[in-house]
Amino acid sequence: MNKKELKDVKVNGKKVLVRVDFNVPMKDGQVTNDNRITAAIPTIKYLLDHQAKVILFSHLGKVKTVDDLKKCDMAPVAKVLEQKLGQPVKFVNSFEGKELEDAINQMHEQDVILFQNTRFADIIDGNGQISVDNNGAATAKRESKNNPTLGKYWASLGDIFVNDAFGTAHRAHASNVGIASNISESCLGFLVEKEVKMLSQGVDHPVKPFVAIIGGAKVSDKIGVIEHLLTKVDKILIGGGMAYTFFAAQGYKIGNSLLEADKIDIAKEFLAKANGKIILPVDGLEAPEFADVPAKVTDSPEIDDGYMGLDIGPQTIDLFEKELFGAKTVAWNGPMGVFEFRNYSVGTKAICAAIAKLTDAFTLIGGGDSAAAAIQLGYQDKFTHISTGGGASLEYLEGKTLPGIEAVQNK
Known part of the structure; x- marks a missing residue:
């Protein structure tokens, strides 16, 4: 720019x-x-x-x-x-x-x-x-x-x-x-100069392999991000509440987990055109209520009746760590679970730790809840860049023009 x-x-x-x-x-x-x-x-x-x-x-x-x-x-x-x-x-x-x-x-x-x-x-x-x-x-x-x-x-x-x-x-x-x-x-x-340079390096000019990690509550919040990044990344690891809409699209039982029923078709479309680039959780942590109660580990993506999925499970952590191994660029936006609850912060913390081990990689957090989680969990110094703007970095990850920057004069 x-x-x-x-x-x-x-x-x-x-x-x-x-x-x-x-x-x-x-x-x-x-x-x-x-x-x-x-x-x-x-x-x-x-x-x-x-x-x-x-x-x-x-x-x-x-x-x-x-x-x-x-x-x-x-x-x-x-x-x-x-x-x-x-x-x-x-x-x-x-x-x-x-x-x-x-x-x-x-x-x-x-x-x-x-x-x-x-x-x-x-x-x-x-x-x-x-x-x-x-x-x-x-x-x-x-x-x-x-x-x-x-x-x-x-x-x-x-x-x-x-x-x-x-x-x-x-x-x-x-x-x-x-x-x-x-x-x-x-x-x-x-x-702002640093933000633009870091985001551009991580998203527009990534060194391969490039792995994106997308989490958070809703697919609807991340449609543009997934669509844009699918053209750039080698893999997208999906966690958080949004994963359950993808599971529903595959026919899994998801109990009382968060579901955007009107986004099931979009989830199916993403899975079809991803050609294996999208990696979903293979197990999870579930609870009977949205509260910091003891976790129950599932042995598959399915959630029991009367329960809701609140975090990724140990098998998924192992899977995501393997997918991250050897990555040269990592962009992360959105936590893996309800990290505000101690019992359901395990997945997000594990992802922080896995990225922190990538000493020879450009690692970027795109602001918002994932930045808050990394800072809260003590990993703020372990990433190449943590964005200060949640909404702005999200729109950058979507490939959108940022009007506040666009209006500034060119050199």
């Missing part, structure tokens, strides 16, 4: 607008995990080292009702960022208007501003009024629907736009596409 990168632009003395991904988990007004803030530090530090005026903005949470204006306030994020940078960060409690404009106009080189949640523009209209329907739901949608006036306005606040928010790259919002389309110079920040 031939997009301008941060080192391609001259930022000295310029007002640099940086779309970051500070959509961090919060509890009682406090940030509970600051990984996404940490991930943005290299880009911010580079700008400060090169005498830029740094204007940061992000969404936080889903702003759907008036109550969310309080829950999704960015002020606590500014305090964490200040600690990490070791210098003052001015928080501006607005996302448009005189207060923000004055703060930007008064900036000196190496100053940092973080302004209020971009998604507040989904519930506050262009006149500064709350905009909701009869049920109290936000109707302005200026950020999420890429309102052209808002995109132009935000672009007018700076000289250069840096997109460093991979987590929203699959969305055409005012704060990424809107700004990039209305500013004279734009580029990718270090975080």
